[in-house]
Amino acid sequence: MQTLTVYCEGGLANRIKVLLSGKLVSELTGRHYTMYWPLNKACAARYDDLFANKLHVISASVLDCPKFPQVNGWLESMPDPLESDIDHLMINHVDWLINPNKFKKHEPHWVRCLELLDELDPIPVLQSRIQRFIDDLFLPNMIGVHIRRGDFLHARPEVAGNTEEVMQELDAAIEQISGAGVLLCTDDGAVIHGNTDVQPEGIIPKFQKRYGAKIIIPEIRSLDRNSPDAIQDALVSLMLLRKTDRIIGTEGSTFSHLAQLGRDVSFKSISGGVPSYRRLIFKMKLSGIYYLIKVASRAQFGRYMPFHIAMNHYFKLPKKLVSKLRSGIKKLFRIFIIR
Numbered sequence: 420m421q422t423l424t425v426y427c428e429g430g431l432a433n434r435i436k437v438l439l440s441g442k443l444v445s446e447l448t449g450r451h452y453t454m455y456w457p458l459n460k461a462c463a464a465r466y467d468d469l470f471a472n473k474l475h476v477i478s479a480s481v482l483d484c485p486k487f488p489q490v491n492g493w494l495e496s497m498p499d500p501l502e503s504d505i506d507h508l509m510i511n512h513v514d515w516l517i518n519p520n521k522f523k524k525h526e527p528h529w530v531r532c533l534e535l536l537d538e539l540d541p542i543p544v545l546q547s548r549i550q551r552f553i554d555d556l557f558l559p560n561m562i563g564v565h566i567r568r569g570d571f572l573h574a575r576p577e578v579a580g581n582t583e584e585v586m587q588e589l590d591a592a593i594e595q596i597s598g599a600g601v602l603l604c605t606d607d608g609a610v611i612h613g614n615t616d617v618q619p620e621g622i623i624p625k626f627q628k629r630y631g632a633k634i635i636i637p638e639i640r641s642l643d644r645n646s647p648d649a650i651q652d653a654l655v656s657l658m659l660l661r662k663t664d665r666i667i668g669t670e671g672s673t674f675s676h677l678a679q680l681g682r683d684v685s686f687k688s689i690s691g692g693v694p695s696y697r698r699l700i701f702k703m704k705l706s707g708i709y710y711l712i713k714v715a716s717r718a719q720f721g722r723y724m725p726f727h728i729a730m731n732h733y734f735k736l737p738k739k740l741v742s743k744l745r746s747g748i749k750k751l752f753r754i755f756i757i758r
Contacts, residue, residue: 420450420451420507421442421448421449421450421451421507421508422450422451422452422453422506422507422508422512422714422721423441423445423448423450423451423452423453423454423508423510424452424453424454424485424487424507424508424509424532425438425441425453425454425455425510425511425512425516426457426487426509426510426511426512427454427456427457427486427511427512427513428457428459428481428513428646429461429462429513430461430462430653430673430674431462431464431469431650431653431654432657432672432673432677433513433514433673434456434462434697435536435539435677435678436513436514436673437454437456437510437512437513437514437515437516438476439532439535439539439741440515440516440517440525440532441454441510441516441537442474442515443516443517443528443531443532443535444500444501444517446531446755447501447528447754448500448501450508451475452474452475452476453475453476453477453745454466454475454476454477455476455477455479455484455485455487456476456477456478456479456667457479457480457481457484458478458479458480459481459645460612460644460645461644461651462650463645463646463647463649464647464650464651465478465647465651466478466652467542468540468542468647468651469541469542469650469651470539470540470541470590470655471540471541471542471543471546472538472539472540474503476596479719480595484663485509485694487509487510487511488509488511489511494613495564495686496521496651497510497512497516497518497728499525499708500516500523501522501524501525508630515559517529517532523717528554529533533680533681536677536680536681536732537681537712537723538747540567541654541655541658542675543656543728544637545651545655547660548638548655548663549655549658549659551637552637552655552659553662556600556635557600557602557635557662558599558600559598559649560596560598560599560600560664560666561599561600561601561602561662561663561664561665562589562592562593562596562599562600562601562602562663562664562665563601563604563659563660563663563664563665563666563667563676564585564589564601564602564603564604564626564666564667564668565604565605565656565660565666565667565668565669565672565674565675566581566585566603566604566605566607566622566669567579567606567668567669567671567672567674567675568605568606568607568609568619568620568622569609569610569611569642569644570609570611570612571669571671572611573611574727575671575725575727576692576693576695576696576727577690577692577696577700577725577726577727578669578670578671578689578690578691578692578725579669579690579692579693580693580694580696580697581669581670581689581690581691582620582622582625582691583653584689584690584691585667585669585691586625586626586629588631588667588687588689589667591599592631592665592667592685592746593596593630595598596664596665599633599664599665600633600635601626601630601633601634601635602635602636602637602663603622603623603626603634603635603636604636604637604656604660605622605623606621607620607621607622607623608620608642609642609643609644609649610642610643610644610645610692612620623636629631632758636640637652637655637656637659638652639652646752648649652684653674657674657677657678660678661677661678661679661682663678664684665684665685665686666678666684666685666686666687667686667687667689668680668686668687668688668689669690670688670689671688671690671725675688676688676703688696696727700726702703709726709743711737712729712730712733713726713729715729715731715733716729
């Protein structure tokens with residue numbers, strides 16, 4: 420029998436993408452399906468501590484998981500798993516394995532992916548938390564707000580300074596939906612790569628000061644993703660967001676994307692750079708390097724790539740940008756000459 424074994428070492432939302440699309444690939448190809456669910460700093464909760472769905476998911480330490488080749492979602496393209504002739508297919512990914520944007524043959528199957536997302540059930544104790552929160556605090560009309568921080572402060576600084584922009588969007592939404600409540604979900608102050616000395620931006624107090632009793636916040640037992648409690652709390656927040664009538668999320672956040680996916684609700688994805696990133700972009704545009712990198716990454720990878728990701732690719736994390744500028748520009752010009 421042919422098999423499909425998948426692995427995702429990313430956070431909860433990334434794992435949900437791989438879990439569900441891998442299940443769909445197995446349905447379409449007749450492969451026996453297994454997912455390895457590594458317990459790591461990105462997600463310390465076991466699958467069975469989160470979901471009631473009986474899928475063949477093995478929760479194990481990273482060392483006890485098989486070795487998988489990795490596909491970087493930004494810099495590499497994953498082959499079509501539906502066309503693979505490999506008997507025992509192993510995939511390590513952080514995104515959908517079903518991708519209608521890349522593979523036209525996948526388009527008819529996307530609806531099934533959305534069905535699987537709707538069928539995903541939290542374990543009873545978490546489902547009780549979700550329903551109790553809705554019964555006690557939800558108003559007839561709810562606006563969901565998700566502000567992503569945590570490792571986005573380093574990984575995606577071009578979107579992790581969007582508080583004011585989100586508030587402006589929320590102001591407009593409240594004007595349009597009179598009497599609406601606001602569900603605020605954020606990982607502001609989250610532990611980043613084991614570093615517990617993280618200064619929160621103070622997003623929750625800012626929103627409470629501005630919007631008062633309109634704001635409701637899910638229980639936060641931990642902001643350390645190396646704690647199972649933090650992952651359970653995140654799942655509760657995700658499912659609550661999926662019960663709101665309108666969503667304002669963070670650009671590039673898989674969590675925000677899943678909160679609205681497959682639902683007929685208004686969704687706005689908001690960006691806004693942290694102050695240091697805004698200063699860097701200003702200097703990059705003045706020098707012309709910004710536009711050079713944007714064009715080069717589009718030519719090399721054939722698709723849009725966030726500037727910070729492209730810049731890291733060419734300059735290898737710009738902590739000493741000046742010292743690496745010359746070699747980086749030479750690399751860019753070599754790309755243009757080859758093209």
